[in-house]
Amino acid sequence: MKIERDGERLCVSEINELTAANSSNFRDEINSAMTGATVVIEIDLSKTLFMDSSGLGALFALYRATIKREGVVLRLLNPVPEIEQLLELTQMQQLFEVVRR
Amino acid sequence: MAAPSLEPARPATLRLAFAPNLASAREVSVAIRKFLAEQGVAEKELFSYELCIAEASNNAVEYAEGPCRNLKPIAEALFTPTQIELRVTDHTAGFTLLERLPPPSPMTDRGRGLFLIQSVMDEVRYLRGTNENILVMRKKRRAERIPAISPKDGPSDFPSLEDSHRLLAECKIKMAKMADELLLRTETLSSVFRCCSELGRIDTNSEIFEGKLLVDLLHLTSADWYILRMLSPDGRKLLVAAASEPDLASEPIGFPAPGEKAIGIEAAVASSQTAARFDNRDSPDPSEPLMAVGPVGAGYVCPLCFGGKLVGTIAVGRRSGDFPLGRLQDEVIRAFAEFLAIQALSHDRRKTEVRDRVVARELEIAQDIQHLLLPRALPQLPGFGLVGGWQSAREVGGDFYDAIAVEGESLLLMIADVMGKGVPAALFATTMRGLLRGLAERSSDPSQLLCGLNRLLYKELSSVAMFITAQIVLVDMRTRQLTAASAGHCPLLFIPPGRRHVSSMPIRGLPLGVKSHTSYPHHVASMGSHAALLLYTDGLTDTRNPAGATYGQQRLKTWMQEEMIPGRSATDLRDRLASELNQFRGDREMDDDQAFLLLTEDRTGGTRRPFAADQITKLRRGSFLFPANS
Numbered sequence: 001m002k003i004e005r006d007g008e009r010l011c012v013s014e015i016n017e018l019t020a021a022n023s024s025n026f027r028d029e030i031n032s033a034m035t036g037a038t039v040v041i042e043i044d045l046s047k048t049l050f051m052d053s054s055g056l057g058a059l060f061a062l063y064r065a066t067i068k069r070e071g072v073v074l075r076l077l078n079p080v081p082e083i084e085q086l087l088e089l090t091q092m093q094q095l096f097e098v099v100r101r
Numbered sequence: 102m103a104a105p106s107l108e109p110a111r112p113a114t115l116r117l118a119f120a121p122n123l124a125s126a127r128e129v130s131v132a133i134r135k136f137l138a139e140q141g142v143a144e145k146e147l148f149s150y151e152l153c154i155a156e157a158s159n160n161a162v163e164y165a166e167g168p169c170r171n172l173k174p175i176a177e178a179l180f181t182p183t184q185i186e187l188r189v190t191d192h193t194a195g196f197t198l199l200e201r202l203p204p205p206s207p208m209t210d211r212g213r214g215l216f217l218i219q220s221v222m223d224e225v226r227y228l229r230g231t232n233e234n235i236l237v238m239r240k241k242r243r244a245e246r247i248p249a250i251s252p253k254d255g256p257s258d259f260p261s262l263e264d265s266h267r268l269l270a271e272c273k274i275k276m277a278k279m280a281d282e283l284l285l286r287t288e289t290l291s292s293v294f295r296c297c298s299e300l301g302r303i304d305t306n307s308e309i310f311e312g313k314l315l316v317d318l319l320h321l322t323s324a325d326w327y328i329l330r331m332l333s334p335d336g337r338k339l340l341v342a343a344a345s346e347p348d349l350a351s352e353p354i355g356f357p358a359p360g361e362k363a364i365g366i367e368a369a370v371a372s373s374q375t376a377a378r379f380d381n382r383d384s385p386d387p388s389e390p391l392m393a394v395g396p397v398g399a400g401y402v403c404p405l406c407f408g409g410k411l412v413g414t415i416a417v418g419r420r421s422g423d424f425p426l427g428r429l430q431d432e433v434i435r436a437f438a439e440f441l442a443i444q445a446l447s448h449d450r451r452k453t454e455v456r457d458r459v460v461a462r463e464l465e466i467a468q469d470i471q472h473l474l475l476p477r478a479l480p481q482l483p484g485f486g487l488v489g490g491w492q493s494a495r496e497v498g499g500d501f502y503d504a505i506a507v508e509g510e511s512l513l514l515m516i517a518d519v520m521g522k523g524v525p526a527a528l529f530a531t532t533m534r535g536l537l538r539g540l541a542e543r544s545s546d547p548s549q550l551l552c553g554l555n556r557l558l559y560k561e562l563s564s565v566a567m568f569i570t571a572q573i574v575l576v577d578m579r580t581r582q583l584t585a586a587s588a589g590h591c592p593l594l595f596i597p598p599g600r601r602h603v604s605s606m607p608i609r610g611l612p613l614g615v616k617s618h619t620s621y622p623h624h625v626a627s628m629g630s631h632a633a634l635l636l637y638t639d640g641l642t643d644t645r646n647p648a649g650a651t652y653g654q655q656r657l658k659t660w661m662q663e664e665m666i667p668g669r670s671a672t673d674l675r676d677r678l679a680s681e682l683n684q685f686r687g688d689r690e691m692d693d694d695q696a697f698l699l700l701t702e703d704r705t706g707g708t709r710r711p712f713a714a715d716q717i718t719k720l721r722r723g724s725f726l727f728p729a730n731s
């Protein structure tokens with residue numbers, strides 16, 4: 001997993017999977033990387049081939065964190081079809097801005 | 102009886118016990134995904150199964166409590182082509198599984214795992230035990246998901262989806278073809294049955310063929326014309342027996358003799374007994390008879406043969422040239438051709454059988470007539486013997502004789518030969534015999550009798566262009582005088598007084614039925630002291646031996662001279678003459694009927710044989726028939 005900070009934007013990429021085994025770590029790292037200047041958080045899911053409910057839980061936790069910080073936008077970039085279906089099935093796509101680039 | 106199962110007896114199974122931590126749980130779900138991939142489960146499905154195993158395994162780790170935290174959960178995958186079953190055995194306190202969980206709110210962080218499992222799988226059951234529960238998750242697999250060959254394992258029993266689609270398409274095409282074939286064969290059979298049912302009601306071959314059968318053939322082969330040719334009875338020509346349209350009924354085609362070149366496709370097919378296709382566009386030969394179907398016509402010519410015997414040809418096709426001829430059409434046409442050949446042959450055979458039966462019946466009738474024709478007994482005078490002999494080249498003949506006793510010691514002898522043989526000749530003979538008996542009541546003069554017979558028979562005889570040669574002799578026993586008249590008949594043979602040589606008495610006169618008014622001059626002669634008189638038909642003198650030589654009048658005269666000596670009875674002479682003629686003929690077939698009347702001095706008295714009723718019924722060709730008391 002790679003986290004890049006570009007001014008007010010935080011880019012998280014190269015996430016191979018997001019599961020019960022790594023979701024706590026994922027959450028912790030992003031929380032650490034967030035600063036007061038962070039306005040946009042972009043999670044690049046293009047490399048993420050598997051995600052379970054714990055992974056969804058990690059994304060939900062991130063969502064709650066952004067809610068607390070008013071004005072912060074959370075974007076999910078380029079999810080693979082399976083992950084996109086998973087978000088739809090759990091109606092979680094309503095919580096995030098899902099962007100295809 | 103149980104329905105046959107498509108599943109193998111044992112499913113492919115992977116069973117993994119794993120350390121009760123999330124990292125191991127993760128490894129297990131990856132391993133199960135890999136296992137399922139090896140079974141050929143499609144990539145897009147694998148995500149769902151991995152997710153289910155992951156959720157269940159995570160729960161098994163996360164919800165274990167107390168000492169159970171050290172117990173290893175077990176994850177299993179059972180694969181069959183029609184179902185995937187996943188099982189995870191946990192050592193938790195367990196939970197109550199609701200039938201179907203509602204989607205959890207996106208704003209909550211709980212309940213997503215089970216919801217996902219229920220969303221993905223068809224059937225989820227939770228078997229609870231004491232510190233050991235099993236979550237069973239099943240999913241039926243649809244046919245199109247039957248998949249792929251794993252390259253590592255070599256060929257699998259389960260083809261890829263693409264292959265399955267291709268196979269299915271091929272099967273559909275095959276089944277459609279089979280259905281078409283079945284339909285075509287059924288129609289062919291129906292047509293044949295329909296034709297069979299009509300056979301008893303129709304008389305000729307062409308009626309059989311012009312009926313529904315050939316129309317059915319057109320229908321079944323998508324043809325729009327047909328030409329049926331049958332081999333002529335002499336086997337030299339192929340004649341059009343039926344055609345779909347009158348303009349196709351062209352001239353007869355010569356059937357080539359062995360070594361001769363066939364002209365035209367039909368003749369070539371008939372000659373080689375091998376079917377052939379043709380397309381007039383390929384060889385526009387104006388002399389080709391099949392050009393009648395047009396310059397772009399095309400079709401198929403099939404020989405009609407059965408058991409190696411050629412009967413004719415059948416040609417079918419389309420005038421437009423677009424005549425599709427596959428294996429099936431070819432078979433249908435051949436089946437029709439064979440059926441037509443069998444019908445033609447059996448029809449001819451039936452006709453022959455009927456004709457044979459008619460002929461046999463005609464001959465039975467003719468024999469009955471013949472029995473009536475010959476006198477049952479000949480009149481006899483004291484001191485004389487009169488005998489007759491008759492044999493026919495066929496069962497019935499036109500030669501006959503009669504003898505009528507007239508006033509005083511006289512006999513009226515008559516012999517005749519109706520031109521032709523068989524029943525018509527016998528019918529005229531019977532008529533003539535009746536007429537003579539009637540006329541003889543009024544006159545015994547041979548000339549007058551012949552005139553009367555000619556007058557009465559002329560109309561009937563001339564209308565069928567027949568005639569009768571006849572000879573009538575009045576024998577006066579007291580004066581030993583012969584009075585004879587002849588209607589174109591063979592000379593009368595007799596031995597005149599004082600001589601040993603046999604004389605013939607040639608008398609002029611036209612046969613009966615030649616001229617309406619004619620006279621028959623008579624001739625008078627005396628018999629010698631030993632009377633010997635022979636009336637005969639030309640069948641005697643025309644008898645041929647195996648070398649082909651005729652018996653002739655001279656031989657007959659010699660026989661009379663040598664054999665008709667005093668002391669021999671009439672019956673003895675009759676037998677000798679019959680034997681003489683049959684010996685001369687040898688094993689050669691009789692060419693003509695034979696009849697004779699023989700009168701001789703006979704003082705033997707008691708030698709006359711009684712007439713045996715069965716003598717006539719046992720009549721056979723080539724053996725003389727003699728009347729009673731002769």
